[in-house]
Amino acid sequence: MDAQRESLWRRIVDRVFPKTPDFFALLAEQAGMVVHSVGLLARYMEHGDREAGEAVKADEHEADVLKVRNLHLLNEAFSTPIDREDLYRAITHLDHVVNYCKSTVNEMDALELTPDEFTRKMAAELHAGSQFLRDGYAVLHENPVEAEACADRARKAERKVEKLYRKALVELFQGEDYLHMLKRREIYRHLSNAADRLADAANTLHDIVVKIS
Template identity: 55%
Template sequence: MAHNQGNSLLARLFDRVLPTAPDFFGLLAAQSRAVERTVELLVRFMETGRADISAEIHNDEHAADQVKVANIHTLNEAFSTPIDREDIYRAIVNLDDIVNFCKDTVNEMDALTLQPDGHTLEMSKQLLIGATALRNGFSKLGHNTGDAALDAEGARKATRQVEKLYRVALADLFQGDNYIQMFKKREIYRHLTNAAERMAHCASTLHDIVVKMV
């Protein structure tokens, strides 16, 4: 009994001096799954224009902010991390930014009384491909890390497609003479490319993590 008590005391002292690191891989995987869900909602909104889906995206953004704050707090309090703190921080913030731009897109469409069109739908579909790749990649960290590099490249490829679609959308948009409508829609297209830009940053961070771990 005394021997077991001594081991228990030693374990408590060890945990106090060198506490167990939080499961940052699990936190990033969960956050990336939440991002994928929001982008799925964005696609559904671009397919239907339904106000209830817009409201869901807005709610997701509030929840995402809470996750970001909680994850950054966990990072700041952690004694040690399995990868560079800066990489974890960049991933947390860029994942959250993707959700923010999804919210900004639907909010401004509502404020400007704009309906989805074929361009916003196709751009959103590419964002979903990228979000799914990020979710796959972050879910592999710590147990199948090397393969996550392919997911990072898949996300980057999707963001490049968004940029191509954006240029096509602009070319179509500026064919007429309804300049007010043109500038309104350009703002919406730009929000979607901003989401893609943050997605590209996130993919680069994922790739950096993989390179440092393998």
């Protein structure tokens, strides 16, 4: 009887105070998904690898599944170890990076463009920044100081992408092939936007560190 009472009491407690999801692990997993997607984008830009381009598109669907799952857990959680608004921002910013990877490949296909030196370098910097971001979220719970350092490195990668973006535009807008200029600018802009979202995710990581330290 005592065991039955204990089991009933545990079920009641679990229903009233459900177990808090491990949001640190969930964010680390989602950040790892970003690294995978951006890595595929970098491979696509390096070699014009069509298989990698198609994999980027498939990754976007898997990333959406992770985003929806994490947002659902956030909405259902009784309490969270991280500010709810910061969790929401981190989840959505990470997802936006993957979305821009897909948009870049889709528009290159639609506009019949191939990778160039600037798209290769921008994608490589994005990949490096995403790795810093993943490392930061991975150590956030155990080592907030290192997480903050990783966030700073990710922001530096974003600044490198922006410098490449401006240099690319200067070189692009030469000559008279205006249609090509406009097409290519759209691709550069998608990569710049991906870097912006990467910086947003890094800024959110920094904000979380400040609040939990």
